Structure formats: structure tokens, C-alpha cells
Amino acid sequence: MVRDDIVEYSLDGHHSEEAGKKIRSKIFKVTALLSVVTIVEVAIGWFLPRAEVGGLGSWGWFGIETTYMILTVLKAAYIILVFMHLGDERKALRRMILWPYIIFILYLVFILVTEAYAVNAAWLS
Amino acid sequence: MAGAASKEIDSATLWGGGYTSPFSVSYGKLMMWFFLVSDGLTFGGLLSALGFAKFANVNDATSHWPTGEEVFTHLPGTHAHAPLIYVALMTFILIISSVTMVLAVEAGHRMDKKAVIKWMAWTVVGGLIFLGSQVWEWSTFIAGYDGDISTWADNGTLSHSPYGGQWVMGVDAHGHEVKQMVTYGPTLYANFFFFITGFHGFHVFTGVLFNFLVLRNVIRGVYHKRGHYEMVEKVGLYWHFVDLVWVFVFTFFYLV
Structure with a gap:
């Protein structure tokens, strides 16, 4: 049964051989980037273990943690925007998907880490 | 990727109701x-x-x-x-x-x-x-x-793990001498x-x-x-x- 009240968005996804070539070269570039970032992350873990940079809670380890988080967000952004094609979707959809994380997860992390330090201080005293 | 989402449609039309999705994606x-x-x-x-x-x-x-x-x-x-x-x-x-x-x-x-x-x-x-x-x-x-x-805590069900581990003699709550798994x-x-x-x-x-x-x-x-x-x-x-x-x-x- 063909329904004329449904807009078939799935058919608009089709592209030509030419466009496919371009998309594939973009995919391979992103693959290279994700691999390089992973290698850098492992190299940091290999050459700068936590025990050598001052242990948990030290400034040296804090710097490495921050570096890891920046690299993670970079990787996540490329996976979401290129592999999941969210970068090609409408702005409203993109915001609807990403804002819950930016608001709720950051808030949750802030609350839990603050509380964790309080719990830790309570156990120490 | 091209697709419906890259077509220029003004927001009044997109969000104006009717049979189209404001996000231009399928259900x-x-x-x-x-x-x-x-x-x-x-x-x-x-x-x-x-x-x-x-x-x-x-x-x-x-x-x-x-x-x-x-x-x-x-x-x-x-x-x-x-x-x-x-x-x-x-x-x-x-x-x-x-x-x-x-x-x-x-x-x-x-x-x-x-x-x-x-x-x-x-x-x-x-x-x-x-x-x-x-x-x-x-x-x-x-x-x-x-x-x-090791994940072996003082848990009797896990102390029979086939992976090995260290047994020591200890005393349980009833005063009996038993083998216990060392935890670390x-x-x-x-x-x-x-x-x-x-x-x-x-x-x-x-x-x-x-x-x-x-x-x-x-x-x-x-x-x-x-x-x-x-x-x-x-x-x-x-x-x-x-x-x-x-x-x-x-x-x-x-x-x-």
C-alpha cells in the first residue's frame, strides 16, 4: 500500500557515485584521526604512568586527566557528527540530541565529584 | 551526506504542521x-x-x-x-x-x-x-x-574459583577452623x-x-x-x- 500522507525521507539519502567517493575519503580521514588519537592516548599511559607524575590528586595527573578528556570529546565529536551523520541533520535535531548531555551529565558529574570529595574528607577525619 | 535535511526550508514551513517532519527525518x-x-x-x-x-x-x-x-x-x-x-x-x-x-x-x-x-x-x-x-x-x-x-572478597561462593588464589587457615564465626581465601x-x-x-x-x-x-x-x-x-x-x-x-x-x- 502506498500512502501519500507520508513523506519518504529515506529516499532522499541516495547519492551518486561521485558524491560517494567524496564521502568515503572523508570517512578514511576520520578513521586515521581516530586511530592517531587512540595511539596518543595509549602512549601517554605508557610513558607517563600515574605513579611517576605524582599519583592520584596531584597536579601532574590532573593535567593528564584533562588531556584525556579533551581527546575523548574530540573522538566523540567526530564519531557523532561524521559517522552518525548528525552533522548533516537539521540544527533543531542536533540540539535536541546534544543539549541533554551538556546540561544533565555535566551537572551530574559536578554534583557527584563535589559529594565524593566531601565523603572522602569525612572518612579521613 | 545529502538527504532531506540539507534542503533549504524556512522554519515557518518546517514547524508549521502538516505531514512533514520538522527534523526532516523518518519516524x-x-x-x-x-x-x-x-x-x-x-x-x-x-x-x-x-x-x-x-x-x-x-x-x-x-x-x-x-x-x-x-x-x-x-x-x-x-x-x-x-x-x-x-x-x-x-x-x-x-x-x-x-x-x-x-x-x-x-x-x-x-x-x-x-x-x-x-x-x-x-x-x-x-x-x-x-x-x-x-x-x-x-x-x-x-x-x-x-x-x-583479585575480586575474591569474603564470599564463599566465589572462593571455589578455578583460577587459583591463596588459601589460609582461619577461624569462622562459630569458632571452627576453616580454610579462607585471602583477599587483596x-x-x-x-x-x-x-x-x-x-x-x-x-x-x-x-x-x-x-x-x-x-x-x-x-x-x-x-x-x-x-x-x-x-x-x-x-x-x-x-x-x-x-x-x-x-x-x-x-x-x-x-x-x-
Whole structure:
């Protein structure tokens, strides 16, 4: 049964051989980037273990943690925007998907880490 | 990717009602995104809880919270000290299977059935290799005799583990002399390890299942007859999400 009240968005996804070539070269570039970032992350873990940079809670380890988080967000952004094609979707959809994380997860992390330090201080005293 | 979303339509028309989607996506794809948002919040909650447990035990002097480079140090078939290399390989396998998935989606947009079958098959293979790697990881790094951390607490059901361990003579609550398993290492870390990687592994397992079923339909020509390969795109979204979660698990469990 063909329904004329449904807009078939799935058919608009089709592209030509030419466009496919371009998309594939973009995919391979992103693959290279994700691999390089992973290698850098492992190299940091290999050459700068936590025990050598001052242990948990030290400034040296804090710097490495921050570096890891920046690299993670970079990787996540490329996976979401290129592999999941969210970068090609409408702005409203993109915001609807990403804002819950930016608001709720950051808030949750802030609350839990603050509380964790309080719990830790309570156990120490 | 081109598609309906790149067409210029003013927002009054987009949001003005009628039969068009304001997001210019099909129902199935939108629902997959909704599911992924909720599932992502679940993983966000799990990883935040891990952060809570970790920072509540932040002092190296009074309690020790291990890092990945201290725990995940082995490679199969060798005794060399190789911190993080095994999990890096697992990460790489998952990234590559994500790449083959996006190549299958791309081939689907060109209605290239042969290429879709090829890339979907490789994606299934990559997922199975990842699951197999996780079996070795689970049985080696924490529970295994060769691991740096034991999960055996004062738990009688676990003390009969086949992986070995250290027995000592002790006295139980009734005054009887019994063999007891010596415990060492933070079990909280191990609990989080098995819960988070287990929850993720279950997602990988489901993803492999979905991919396999869709691959079967592709081979049977279901989507070719339908005129579009959007189903490949939808399971692709799920599969990329699994990879995305692993990126975060890799950082927050293995690296920091």
C-alpha cells in the first residue's frame, strides 16, 4: 500500500557515485584521526604512568586527566557528527540530541565529584 | 551526506504542521535517536557513579584506586609488560568495525547491494572479535590468576574459583577452623569494571545480533526491493553508539 500522507525521507539519502567517493575519503580521514588519537592516548599511559607524575590528586595527573578528556570529546565529536551523520541533520535535531548531555551529565558529574570529595574528607577525619 | 535535511526550508514551513517532519527525518530514525539519547544517559549515570566511587577513595595513602596501566598489563601469548596495549587493540577493533559500518551505510545510499553485504559482514566479524577479546579480558585481568587484582572478597561462593588464589587457615564465626581465601585489592573497582564493561558488552552482543539480522535481510534483497537501505542506517546508528560509549569507557575506566 502506498500512502501519500507520508513523506519518504529515506529516499532522499541516495547519492551518486561521485558524491560517494567524496564521502568515503572523508570517512578514511576520520578513521586515521581516530586511530592517531587512540595511539596518543595509549602512549601517554605508557610513558607517563600515574605513579611517576605524582599519583592520584596531584597536579601532574590532573593535567593528564584533562588531556584525556579533551581527546575523548574530540573522538566523540567526530564519531557523532561524521559517522552518525548528525552533522548533516537539521540544527533543531542536533540540539535536541546534544543539549541533554551538556546540561544533565555535566551537572551530574559536578554534583557527584563535589559529594565524593566531601565523603572522602569525612572518612579521613 | 545529502538527504532531506540539507534542503533549504524556512522554519515557518518546517514547524508549521502538516505531514512533514520538522527534523526532516523518518519516524524510525528519529525513534532510534530518542532511544540512543536515553541509553546514553544511562551510561552517563554509570560512568558518573564510577567517578563518585573513585574520588571518594582519592587518597593513595589510605586507599588505593588502581589505574588502567597498573591493571591491564598483559598480552595473550607473551609475558612482556605491555600496559594498555590489549585494551587499545580492542578499541581499535571497535573503531574499525564502526568504519566498516559507515561504509555499509554509504554503499546503501548508492544502492550497491554487494558492497553493503561485504561491509556489513565485516562489521559483524569485528563485533564478534571484540566480544571474544572481552572474554579473555574478563577472565585474565581481574579475576584471573595472572591479574593484578583479585575480586575474591569474603564470599564463599566465589572462593571455589578455578583460577587459583591463596588459601589460609582461619577461624569462622562459630569458632571452627576453616580454610579462607585471602583477599587483596579493591573490590569496588572490580565491581564497576564488570558492571560497566558488562553492560557495554551486552550492547555489543545485541548490536551484533541486529547487524546479523539486517545483513540477512540485505542478502535476501528485502531493502533493495524496498528502494532504500535506511534499515542499515538505523542499525548503523546503534552500532556507532556502541563504539561511542566504548570511547568514553576507554577513557574513564582504562585511562584515567
